[in-house]
Amino acid sequence: MRESIGTAIATPNIAMVKYWGRVKNEYNMPLNSSLGITLDFSLKTKTSVVFSHKLDRDRVIIDGKDRIAGQNNEKIANLIFVMNKLKKESGIDRGTHGLVVSQNSFPSDAGLSASSSGGAAFVLAANDALNLALSRKQLSILARHISGSACRSVYGGIVGWKRTPADGTEESYGEEVFAWDWWPELRDIVVILEEKKKKVPSSMGHDITPKTSSLYKCRPEYAEQSFEAALEAIRRRDFDRLGMVIMRESNSMHATMLDSMPPIFYLNDRSLEIIQASEELNEGSGHIKSAYSFDAGPNPHLFTTQRYRNEVLRMLDGIDGVRMIIEVGVGSGPQMSEEHLIDDNFRPVLQHSKP
Numbered sequence: 001m002r003e004s005i006g007t008a009i010a011t012p013n014i015a016m017v018k019y020w021g022r023v024k025n026e027y028n029m030p031l032n033s034s035l036g037i038t039l040d041f042s043l044k045t046k047t048s049v050v051f052s053h054k055l056d057r058d059r060v061i062i063d064g065k066d067r068i069a070g071q072n073n074e075k076i077a078n079l080i081f082v083m084n085k086l087k088k089e090s091g092i093d094r095g096t097h098g099l100v101v102s103q104n105s106f107p108s109d110a111g112l113s114a115s116s117s118g119g120a121a122f123v124l125a126a127n128d129a130l131n132l133a134l135s136r137k138q139l140s141i142l143a144r145h146i147s148g149s150a151c152r153s154v155y156g157g158i159v160g161w162k163r164t165p166a167d168g169t170e171e172s173y174g175e176e177v178f179a180w181d182w183w184p185e186l187r188d189i190v191v192i193l194e195e196k197k198k199k200v201p202s203s204m205g206h207d208i209t210p211k212t213s214s215l216y217k218c219r220p221e222y223a224e225q226s227f228e229a230a231l232e233a234i235r236r237r238d239f240d241r242l243g244m245v246i247m248r249e250s251n252s253m254h255a256t257m258l259d260s261m262p263p264i265f266y267l268n269d270r271s272l273e274i275i276q277a278s279e280e281l282n283e284g285s286g287h288i289k290s291a292y293s294f295d296a297g298p299n300p301h302l303f304t305t306q307r308y309r310n311e312v313l314r315m316l317d318g319i320d321g322v323r324m325i326i327e328v329g330v331g332s333g334p335q336m337s338e339e340h341l342i343d344d345n346f347r348p349v350l351q352h353s354k355p
């Protein structure tokens with residue numbers, strides 16, 4: 001087989017209705033439905049993949065560092081698992097190894113869901129390198145095996161991911177529910193307060209919270225209601241309704257995290273200050289202008305619309321400790337690229353500027 005390099009660029013998918021909690025040992029089969037926005041190319045992950053018998057081992061290089069699968073790095077172990085699945089599917093011989101080179105245009109440890117864009121970019125690039133022509137649904141299932149939220153990042157626009165049905169093991173995948181240009185005024189103002197790696201990886205949290213939190217018992221049902229309410233608000237382009245769902249969802253998920261044993265908390269004092277400032281901005285106007293949402297980290301995503309973005313940015317002027325602000329819109333989904341991060345001698349291409 002002639003080795004060909006596949007390269008894809010994908011962007012994070014940030015949840016408005018949050019996935020937290022999975023069916024054990026099932027490669028991220030979710031206990032509740034979630035709904036997220038695939039971001040535009042302001043934040044992106046570029047990944048190149050090649051398979052060759054000239055490589056002596058599988059290798060995964062992210063942002064210039066070799067990543068080793070292990071207990072503390074479930075996502076890399078999952079990626080290798082998916083890589084082996086794809087090798088098998090393509091029928092290449094067992095002595096063939098894979099090289100993955102990936103680069104993020106944003107801090108990958110800041111809780112900005114680099115694993116969603118990374119998982120999606122990997123499956124698309126590998127699919128291309130092996131010439132498999134898998135469907136989006138198949139790619140979404142594979143991406144989910146790496147990181148749950150990655151199953152949403154293989155699509156553009158606003159993407160839903162339904163909970164695992166109680167009766168079965170049927171595969172679980174994302175689906176685009178609104179095209180990227182349905183609501184062009186929507187914005188995610190990403191505020192970087194901290195760039196440290198999270199203390200509790202989300203993969204651990206997805207197991208600990210359902211097992212130990214008593215508040216979690218009502219969480220999956222609440223998320224289902226939020227899912228329906230968010231869909232309706234987006235259908236009507238009603239930001240007052242959507243913003244309320246977004247904030248309550250984030251608060252609900254973080255409440256179950258804190259109620260876990262050991263307790264899991266990702267927010268810091270600055271995060272709480274931004275919640276407070278958003279509440280004041282919204283309350284004073286009778287509208288939702290800044291809808292805060294936090295993933296497994298302290299950095300807020302402030303959802304807003306074009307109409308209110310200046311007010312949100314002004315609000316942030318009054319907060320100390322803001323390191324970076326990135327304003328992002330809804331994205332059209334991953335793209336393939338011919339500019340590879342691997343050269344013809346299977347060496348990573350060093351990029352001086354981010355992709």
Ligand code: DP6
Nearest residue numbers: 015018019113115148149202295296
């Ligand atoms: C809180 O296991 O998919 O972001 O992006 O590495 O945290 P990470 O991956 P994943 O968990 C996502 C949890 C979440 C909510 C969400 O994206 O739905």
